[in-house]
Amino acid sequence: MSERNIDLKIPWVAGVLAFLVPGAGHFYQGRRFKGALYMACIVGTFLFGMFLGEWRPVYWTENAGQGRFGRPAKKNLGFLAQAGVGTPAVVAFLQSWRYRQPGNQPVVQNLHDVNGNRNEPLSTTIDAEFSGIIKYEGRPPEPIAGRLHLEPWNRTFKGTLETANGKLELGNSLFVDSRILGDPRRMVRAGVVEGEAANEIASISGRIPRGAANWVFAPLDDHVLQDLNRRLNKRFEMALVYTWIAGLLNILAIWDAVQGPAYGYGDEPPPQTESTDTVEPEKTGKKEAVKAAAAATSDDDDGDRSPPALAEAAVGETASPIPDQTPRETR
Amino acid sequence: MEITALLANGPNVSWYLLPLAVVISLVYSASRYELPEAILKRSGRLFLTILAFMAVVLGALILLSRNL
Numbered sequence: 001m002s003e004r005n006i007d008l009k010i011p012w013v014a015g016v017l018a019f020l021v022p023g024a025g026h027f028y029q030g031r032r033f034k035g036a037l038y039m040a041c042i043v044g045t046f047l048f049g050m051f052l053g054e055w056r057p058v059y060w061t062e063n064a065g066q067g068r069f070g071r072p073a074k075k076n077l078g079f080l081a082q083a084g085v086g087t088p089a090v091v092a093f094l095q096s097w098r099y100r101q102p103g104n105q106p107v108v109q110n111l112h113d114v115n116g117n118r119n120e121p122l123s124t125t126i127d128a129e130f131s132g133i134i135k136y137e138g139r140p141p142e143p144i145a146g147r148l149h150l151e152p153w154n155r156t157f158k159g160t161l162e163t164a165n166g167k168l169e170l171g172n173s174l175f176v177d178s179r180i181l182g183d184p185r186r187m188v189r190a191g192v193v194e195g196e197a198a199n200e201i202a203s204i205s206g207r208i209p210r211g212a213a214n215w216v217f218a219p220l221d222d223h224v225l226q227d228l229n230r231r232l233n234k235r236f237e238m239a240l241v242y243t244w245i246a247g248l249l250n251i252l253a254i255w256d257a258v259q260g261p262a263y264g265y266g267d268e269p270p271p272q273t274e275s276t277d278t279v280e281p282e283k284t285g286k287k288e289a290v291k292a293a294a295a296a297t298s299d300d301d302d303g304d305r306s307p308p309a310l311a312e313a314a315v316g317e318t319a320s321p322i323p324d325q326t327p328r329e330t331r
Numbered sequence: 332m333e334i335t336a337l338l339a340n341g342p343n344v345s346w347y348l349l350p351l352a353v354v355i356s357l358v359y360s361a362s363r364y365e366l367p368e369a370i371l372k373r374s375g376r377l378f379l380t381i382l383a384f385m386a387v388v389l390g391a392l393i394l395l396s397r398n399l
Contacts, residue, residue, distance in 0.1 A: 006365060033367045041354045048350075238347045245351055252362040262363045 006031070006260050014257040019086040022046075022250045025257030038253040042246050046085050049242025056182050056228060057239040058082050060089075060096040061219045076219075078240055084247030084254075088217055095218040099180045107176035109156060110191075122157040122174065126150040130161060130188065132206010134168075148188065148208055150176070159190060161204060168192050172200045179210075182220040183227075186210040345389075352381045 008014060009029050018025030023039030026032070049057060060079045083089035098104065105120045130148035133141040146163035150170070159170030172191035177183075185207035192202040220228070228236050353374075360374035 031365075034361050034365070034370075037357060037361050037370070041358050045351070045354050234344050238344055242347075242351065245355065249355065249358040252358055256362045261361075261365045263365070263369075 008258070008260055011258045015254050018250070018254040018257040019084075020090075021087060022085065022246075022253055025254070029257065034256070038250075038256075042085065042250050042253060045242050045249070046088070046246035049239045049246060051239075052242060053232065053236050053239025054228065055216060056220060056224075057236065057243050058088050058092055058217055059182050059219045060092045062096055062100070078244055081244035082247040084250040085243070086250065089247075092217040095180065095216075099178075099219045101180075104178045104180045106178045107157075107174055109175075110173040121155055122150060122152045122176065124152070126176065126208070128186075128208035130204075130206050130208050132188070132204055134192065134202055134204045136202040144204060144206070150174070150190075161190075161192075168204070169194065169198075170204070171198045173203070177210075180214050180218050181210070181224065182215050182218040183224045184210055184212075184215050345385075348385065352378055352385070356381065 007029065014025035014028050016025075017028050018038075021039070022042035023035040023037070026035030026038060029035075058079065059076055060083075061076055079089070079092065082092075103123075107122045108120045109122070110119075127147070127149050129145070131145040132143075134144040135141045144161070144163060146161050146168075148159070148161050150157055150159040157171070157174055159174070161168040161170060169192065170190045171193035173189070174191070175187070175189040177187040179186075186209065187206075188208055189203065189205045191200040192204060193199060194201045232239070356374040356378040357370070360370045360377060364370050364373060
């Protein structure tokens with residue numbers, strides 16, 4: 001068995017390291033070639049999969065919870081395979097927990113979601129670059145971009161959108177996507193108001209950036225998942241396959257770090273002997289010992305023992321028929 | 332479907348399987364053996380085996396989808 005030949009140090013430590021970072025357990029054990037190979041292959045496969053899926057194929061949803069529009073977030077059983085890669089799985093668990101917090105709700109004011117009336121007032125100030133469209137009554141939508149500023153005010157909100165053409169006052173209705181979601185863009189819809197009466201004359205709809213800490217490895221809801229599948233098509237499926245395979249391959253790497261390889265050094269040829277004067281049956285085996293003993297009798301025959309008998313004696317004295325079970329020197 | 336059409340239909344997803352086969356061969360062989368020479372040699376053989384298996388499956392699919 002290979003365990004005797006390879007110094008696995010503290011196997012469970014190597015296993016944990018291999019789980020957290022593919023190849024790290026082998027580096028800890030001093031098995032640099034395999035550490036580098038595992039790291040390059042598994043991390044490379046995982047990162048390529050993430051790249052194909054726009055860095056969003058890995059997420060965990062514990063239960064089919066509420067999506068942004070009342071639709072359930074998709075269960076992702078494929079995560080069980082992806083989890084083998086380790087660190088991303090830990091982060092995905094954390095993001096899933098953050099996603100399920102009661103405070104992670106979309107801001108909804110004077111709007112109806114698919115479940116009916118639901119008001120979630122704005123609780124924090126938002127200041128970000130906005131790009132989207134503006135729609136006036138009876139006119140086709142026009143693109144618009146600028147600096148969006150929203151702040152809570154008296155259980156409702158105040159807001160402005162500063163564009164190149166001037167400042168728009170926002171009010172009346174508002175929708176802002178939840179803070180934690182697997183989408184780098186956060187959806188915003190708001191009414192554009194005018195005058196003291198704050199009559200809504202238009203509406204804006206678009207996106208603001210979402211911080212990486214709030215979307216990387218975060219759960220996707222149906223809306224985001226459908227968008228990814230629509231845009232990326234089979235590329236997203238390949239992204240899933242790559243990340244699944246990376247996770248499953250790391251299970252092999254973890255096993256190797258804990259238990260050692262299946263065959264270890266058993267494939268290597270036996271070490272060459274330096275001495276040529278004496279025959280060492282332990283190194284050369286039974287047949288060689290028999291041949292050597294037979295040759296010796298032909299040169300110096302004492303007449304008392306026949307060559308076959310001498311050969312048998314030579315084997316019996318120096319070579320055990322049972323293979324040597326002594327472990328080789330620990331590396 | 333013609334085999335040329337099957338293979339030339341844009342960046343066919345089948346091409347994505349080649350690097351996957353390489354990686355699977357290397358990692359699986361690395362989990363079996365310890366010596367770099369043994370790992371590389373065995374992974375090369377495993378890669379060719381996977382390719383041959385995929386070719387057989389592709390051939391079977393082409394055969395089954397003939398005249399469709």
